[in-house]
Amino acid sequence: MSEATRTLPVSDTAGAAGSSASSIWQAIKNGFPYFLGFFSLFFIWHVVAVYVVASVLFPPPYAVLLRAIELLQDGVLVENVGASLQRIIIGFIAGSLIGIPIGLIIGSFPLARKILEPWTESLRFIPSVAMITIAVIWFGIGEPSKIFLIIYTTVFIVILNTAAGVGAISANKIRAAQALGANSRQIFFLVALPATVPYILTGMRIAMANSFTTIVAAELVAANAGLGVMLWQGRMYMQIGDIFVALVSLCILGFTADRLFRFGVAHFAGRYDVTP
């Protein structure tokens, strides 16, 4: 009888701790393509704006930068960015805090899944943007309606990912704990919960991206301050520079928020590798 033996690659992660000089060189080598990517973004923007379009309707990067400095100096940019960011942070945290336990319950108990799925599986298909009008009618144009919308856009994706994470726990992880003498409370807190963390974090990352989309849309419709307001007023008064400052701010904020989130995961939860 011939036995086919599967060969596993032996992952002997060789300690690649070279000298500090070579690690700096390594950092430059890794960082350079990244830098090149950013540089080409601004370069092509500049070329298109100045030589191809050549219109006041499409300002080049340096014009936007000058306008951004002006808006920073008179406090308008800080006020609007601050307003949007505050709404996102509050709604995102609240939405995650609501979504995680619900996701854990749905993932753990088939009965709860059956009862709660009609809620999650129908409501999650209403885009948060479609909820703006009703949110404004219910909660007014102030903060509560914005935070409601961010919670709305966060909660379902977090629920879905958390529940999927619970469902993806391999039976052998649970069985191993049982054979080691774990009771059901220990299985939940010491096995199921940590095994689900990467899925929860992935859900939260997607939710954060959604929050940026939602907040701008909500502020476009009704708000006193925020990046959406800046965009809307820019259109009303034909201030193209302001519109571009708002757009670039969104890029920078989204990028930074995502990096911070990933950094936080690597730092505080490095042992739970999150999908890149």
Next chain:
Amino acid sequence: MALISLTDVGKSFRSREGRAWSAVADFNLTLEDGEFYCLLGPSGCGKSTILSLLAGFTLPSTGRLELSGKPIKGASRDRGVVFQGDDSLYPWLTAVENVEFGLRLRGVDRRERRDRAMQYLELVGLHGQEGKHPPELSGGMKQRVQIARALANEPRILLMDEPFGALDAQTRGAMQVELRRIWERMKVTVVFITHDIDEAIVLGTRVGVMTAGPGGTLKKNLPIDIPGERTRGNPRYIALYEEIHALVREEVLRANALRAA
């Protein structure tokens, strides 16, 4: 009294269409303290079901399954389990944290459990690897962590479900030698599931050959009575191999005939 006894044990499952099919039937076996029992059989014969029953992950549909005269009602820490794949390890814990997991469940104090876990890591040859997480370890190392984790809990019986099945031939050979050495030192009773005849002869004190499934049962028990080295150079080894091979071959042919019919 026998350590473990299975009397007319049967286990049937219901298929998706609702038809019942039997994985094992009329299974009779007694195991004594200190044995290294290898259960051998063609794939699909129900040998993993037997292990799952012994572990208490599933309960028998018919018959009696007893540990020291008491029926097995569920998983318990007197029966440690080593699984085939690495998906039973906890990737968010380091090797040593995985090994001390059972002690942590019982509330053994941090220092003491760390000391004990380190001893077992040493026993399985993983000294210096304690701080690594499972994804950083090779397949063979991960199985060593699993063995250490099960042993650190000091079970009466170690249940192993084709633990070296996914390893390459060299690693597998080395692991067999190590396991045999550990068993001699620990004096723990081992039930070892495999489909590899050589593995069963090298490791076991007794080999049980199962009939082909569905409804697999025990065909024959053979004591591994080999004086001296358990290598292919030993004529007794070859004779035993041929005998077991003939038994397994019969079952494989029977299974194929059943499938063709």
